[in-house]
Amino acid sequence: MLLQAASPMAIPVITLDPEITAPAKQVSQPQVFPAYASSSAPLRHVDGAFTDAAKIRELAQQVDVLTVEIEHVNVAALKEVADEYASTGGRSGKGIKVFPSPSIIGTIQDKYLQKVHLAARGIPLAPFLPISASPSAPVSSDDPLAALVPSVLEAGEKFGYPLMLKSRHLAYDGKGNYVLRSADPAAVRAALDALVPASSLSLPGARPLTDRLYAEKFAPFVKEVAVMVARGASGETRAYPAVETIHRDSVCHIVYAPLRPPVDAQHGIGHEQRGLNAVVGKSVNERAQEDAQKAIDALGEGAVGVFGVEMFLMGDGSLLLNEIAPRPHNSGHYSIEACNVSQYVAHLYAILSLPLPPINFIPPAAAMLNLLGYSSSTKDDFLKPDGVVAKAVSMGAAVHMYGKAGCRKGRKMGHITVLGSSDADVRAQIAELAALLPGSYA
Numbered sequence: 001m002l003l004q005a006a007s008p009m010a011i012p013v014i015t016l017d018p019e020i021t022a023p024a025k026q027v028s029q030p031q032v033f034p035a036y037a038s039s040s041a042p043l044r045h046v047d048g049a050f051t052d053a054a055k056i057r058e059l060a061q062q063v064d065v066l067t068v069e070i071e072h073v074n075v076a077a078l079k080e081v082a083d084e085y086a087s088t089g090g091r092s093g094k095g096i097k098v099f100p101s102p103s104i105i106g107t108i109q110d111k112y113l114q115k116v117h118l119a120a121r122g123i124p125l126a127p128f129l130p131i132s133a134s135p136s137a138p139v140s141s142d143d144p145l146a147a148l149v150p151s152v153l154e155a156g157e158k159f160g161y162p163l164m165l166k167s168r169h170l171a172y173d174g175k176g177n178y179v180l181r182s183a184d185p186a187a188v189r190a191a192l193d194a195l196v197p198a199s200s201l202s203l204p205g206a207r208p209l210t211d212r213l214y215a216e217k218f219a220p221f222v223k224e225v226a227v228m229v230a231r232g233a234s235g236e237t238r239a240y241p242a243v244e245t246i247h248r249d250s251v252c253h254i255v256y257a258p259l260r261p262p263v264d265a266q267h268g269i270g271h272e273q274r275g276l277n278a279v280v281g282k283s284v285n286e287r288a289q290e291d292a293q294k295a296i297d298a299l300g301e302g303a304v305g306v307f308g309v310e311m312f313l314m315g316d317g318s319l320l321l322n323e324i325a326p327r328p329h330n331s332g333h334y335s336i337e338a339c340n341v342s343q344y345v346a347h348l349y350a351i352l353s354l355p356l357p358p359i360n361f362i363p364p365a366a367a368m369l370n371l372l373g374y375s376s377s378t379k380d381d382f383l384k385p386d387g388v389v390a391k392a393v394s395m396g397a398a399v400h401m402y403g404k405a406g407c408r409k410g411r412k413m414g415h416i417t418v419l420g421s422s423d424a425d426v427r428a429q430i431a432e433l434a435a436l437l438p439g440s441y442a
């Protein structure tokens, strides 16, 4: 989708991805950009892992600006090319700009460090604690996980149950989260076994046990909210509207834009606690946008590009930040059809150091439905003559199929965006479409 946004401005984009047939590589063919390619060194996509330093260097040699669409990348390699840029002053042949800055990607990669960073800068979060090895239960090679049990119980005592246990690294789509329901020893063991598989401890370069997990107080939210924020190279920010995100099995399933907060959550303690906001009567939506912009500013100077800010709306109207994605985000896909400038176009403007335009949400309401696989063959079900894609086309909705080669349960294969005259209108359209989804997603 970033490459689709780059195409009207003829911005050549080179993609690093393991698959030769990666969706982005299907969209653009850099070797045919005659204005940029030289016959001796035509621009070419790079096939390889975004954790592979050599591949990152190979990509960096072909571009002026490097950005990411996933945070689980090799930050050390990105730092190297960014530092070369800083020390050579740019296009003297060495180093390139990397946005967002590698150190910010590094902070976000570790969900615990991300929370420490944001909490220190006054961003409201659910209370959290690291899970570390206890001095009274030293790590034993027979049963290494036993060392973490006292720390888990301590967090449970402090925050109560259910308790959210989260992996600090490589988490996405709920993978890496575990809801611990009680202090029962078997339940604690099951949680630790699920989050820290024994096989992962013996891998070469494995992270230390005390670096793996953290605990978070369960937030009984009334809605999950997200705001996309664009931040430009000179530090200006623009917020997209606050939206409601609905998760199934911890995977984003539906987005409604803009957020329609329940009446009860419009006011209340959270509102009052913010002093000024209560006086001027700011809406939940405005507060969500302000908090999201504040959180991105708190990341620091190198926060350039678009960022997805996930939040919890509590019953008392207060907002807690859940996590930040340093890239275009599923909750912002609606912006392709519903805003004057999509999240992808805004990302390009930001990383190319262009000015940021005002962001306008155009229709009265919009909604997005993810097309999630549930088996290896679901893709064909979406495309059947009486399937969801044909229905969406007949309704005038926008269909995005990603062209991913393999389908499996929970994999995001595409999405559909509908625009409408009201929230009720787009909800009715989504219900009609969702009824055609296979399996449990109907």
Ligand code: ADP
Pocket: 126, 164, 166, 171, 172, 173, 174, 175, 177, 216, 217, 218, 219, 220, 221, 224, 247, 250, 310, 322, 323
């Ligand atoms: P991921 O990286 O998988 O998106 P998140 O930390 O955002 O991980 O968690 C995934 C989902 O789990 C959230 O969207 C939310 O539904 C739920 N969740 C996460 N943290 C909490 C919490 N502290 N309290 C209640 N639910 C939570």
Ligand code: MG
Pocket: 310, 323
């Ligand atoms: Mg999340």
